[in-house]
Amino acid sequence: MKRIAIVGTGFGGYACARQLERRLRPGEAEIVLITPKDYTLYLPLLPQVAAGVLQPRSIVTPLHAGLKRSKLLPGVAMEVDLDARAVNVLKISGEPARVPFDVLVLAPGSMTRTFDIPGLKEHARGMKTLAEAVYLRDHSIAQLELAASTCDPEERAARCGFLVVGAGYSGVETAATLQLVTRRAMARFPQLDPGLLRWTLIDIAPAVMPELGPELGAAARDLLERRGVEVRLGTTLERITEDTAMLTDGTRLSTHTVIWTAGVTPRPVVSSLGTETVKGRLVVGADLQVPGCEGVFGLGDAAAVPDLTAEPGTPCPPTAQHAHRQARTAARNVLAALRGGPRHEYRHHDAGLVVDLGGSDAVARPFGIGLTGMAAQLVTRGYHLLTTPSSRSRLRVSGDWLLNMMAPDDLIRLDFLKDSPGTLEELEHMPITPRPRRISVTESVGSRP
Numbered sequence: 001m002k003r004i005a006i007v008g009t010g011f012g013g014y015a016c017a018r019q020l021e022r023r024l025r026p027g028e029a030e031i032v033l034i035t036p037k038d039y040t041l042y043l044p045l046l047p048q049v050a051a052g053v054l055q056p057r058s059i060v061t062p063l064h065a066g067l068k069r070s071k072l073l074p075g076v077a078m079e080v081d082l083d084a085r086a087v088n089v090l091k092i093s094g095e096p097a098r099v100p101f102d103v104l105v106l107a108p109g110s111m112t113r114t115f116d117i118p119g120l121k122e123h124a125r126g127m128k129t130l131a132e133a134v135y136l137r138d139h140s141i142a143q144l145e146l147a148a149s150t151c152d153p154e155e156r157a158a159r160c161g162f163l164v165v166g167a168g169y170s171g172v173e174t175a176a177t178l179q180l181v182t183r184r185a186m187a188r189f190p191q192l193d194p195g196l197l198r199w200t201l202i203d204i205a206p207a208v209m210p211e212l213g214p215e216l217g218a219a220a221r222d223l224l225e226r227r228g229v230e231v232r233l234g235t236t237l238e239r240i241t242e243d244t245a246m247l248t249d250g251t252r253l254s255t256h257t258v259i260w261t262a263g264v265t266p267r268p269v270v271s272s273l274g275t276e277t278v279k280g281r282l283v284v285g286a287d288l289q290v291p292g293c294e295g296v297f298g299l300g301d302a303a304a305v306p307d308l309t310a311e312p313g314t315p316c317p318p319t320a321q322h323a324h325r326q327a328r329t330a331a332r333n334v335l336a337a338l339r340g341g342p343r344h345e346y347r348h349h350d351a352g353l354v355v356d357l358g359g360s361d362a363v364a365r366p367f368g369i370g371l372t373g374m375a376a377q378l379v380t381r382g383y384h385l386l387t388t389p390s391s392r393s394r395l396r397v398s399g400d401w402l403l404n405m406m407a408p409d410d411l412i413r414l415d416f417l418k419d420s421p422g423t424l425e426e427l428e429h430m431p432i433t434p435r436p437r438r439i440s441v442t443e444s445v446g447s448r449p
């Protein structure tokens with residue numbers, strides 16, 4: 001039987017596997033999912049997990065809930081051997097495996113992009129994984145507890161200082177929602193002057209969320225500033241230590257919390273193909289196939305898919321909206337690669353963006369219409385409910401929102417990751433250590449997801 005290997009089960013990989021399960025004839029091909037997780041994660045709601053509004057399990061959908069015919073290989077794709085048409089995998093046990101394929105779909109997404117900034121990987125935190133979201137909530141509350149328990153004014157100030165680098169939608173949502181958490185948590189500590197709480201959002205760009213347009217970006221900035229978040233543009237991080245952040249404009253900020261959300265970069269497996277990339281993203285055609293590599297497709301954050309609705313040469317932005325829709329085109333073209341037949345081109349007019357600013361605040365641009373306040377919040381929540389991949393997850397998310405209105409978060413630490421430093425280095429690198437063994441060639445892959 002022919003084999004379709006899918007690397008990654010996020011927005012793109014999961015939706016592609018679902019489409020293929022529906023369209024493949026019985027016995028036509030087997031689908032092997034290579035992924036370290038047994039769930040698909042709804043990333044846009046991570047800041048709400050960090051804010052304690054949503055429970056971590058509410059934003060995950062188990063693979064086995066939506067995929068009945070695919071087989072799971074729990075591990076990380078390390079390298080694609082195009083000549084041998086095989087993927088080299090490191091299983092979650094640390095053992096190597098090799099997966100030969102007839103057709104390959106690469107959707108490993110992206111990771112937080114870091115630069116050569118001294119101290120960044122060792123001291124900054126990210127907002128790209130469930131572990132990071134859970135960690136940040138605990139860490140922020142812990143800072144206030146530590147501030148309240150010290151008599152040293154310098155330590156107090158540093159513990160109450162929070163810095164977010166990157167004023168794109170993920171940085172803005174993170175700053176907005178976590179600032180509300182710490183503002184509420186301050187009430188637990190009468191010995192702390194509320195004026196000590198200091199949130200700063202910085203970006204090298206001259207505007208907040210330029211992708212939303214100048215008016216909505218300014219509205220979001222205005223709201224953040226009214227809440228007490230200092231927004232500084234045209235500057236970025238120069239270096240960072242455990243309790244200090246130096247900015248490129250010469251400012252020195254005392255802080256134990258630097259959250260780095262300044263862009264994403266594709267996972268390293270993408271470069272192992274040795275084919276052309278643009279800013280690390282795999283170059284693919286409008287049919288999502290890697291040029292010159294028959295039956296090898298790329299999509300989502302990992303691929304530079306040409307945006308046929310924009311200026312020639314513009315790739316689709318790395319968003320869930322595109323990854324999810326590209327999956328349908330990828331599945332149709334995978335079938336065309338197996339059966340022969342015409343290829344389809346990916347073309348999608350962006351439906352806009354929604355940004356939750358915590359509480360009843362949001363900004364949104366659905367189909368080009370700018371919204372703020374409650375109307376934007378309703379659209380934002382409605383959009384998330386519509387695009388969450390399973391009805392169970394939808395029910396859990398709605399339940400959490402309702403529960404949060406009646407019985408808000410107690411703002412206590414849960415200590416799930418108390419022994420982890422929670423840094424980019426610790427939580428974004430796949431925690432799998434290779435164990436040298438004879439490589440097993442996966443002729444048939446074990447269990448259902």
Ligand SMILES: Cc1cc2nc3c(=O)[nH]c(=O)nc-3n(C[C@H](O)[C@H](O)[C@H](O)COP(=O)(O)OP(=O)(O)OC[C@H]3O[C@@H](n4cnc5c(N)ncnc54)[C@H](O)[C@@H]3O)c2cc1C
Binds near residue numbers: 008037076169269302
């Ligand atoms: C905080 C935040 C908020 C966001 N908000 C929005 C929003 O409001 N709207 C929007 O459209 N987009 C939003 N995005 C962006 C969106 O989440 C991504 O563009 C989208 O997830 C990309 O989908 P993907 O399938 O390419 O990758 P992902 O969804 O990231 O999935 C990649 C999968 O591959 C797996 N994987 C990684 N490496 C390997 C490997 N080597 N081998 C095997 N598997 C691997 C991962 O575990 C994961 O399951 C947000 C992102 C963040 C972080």
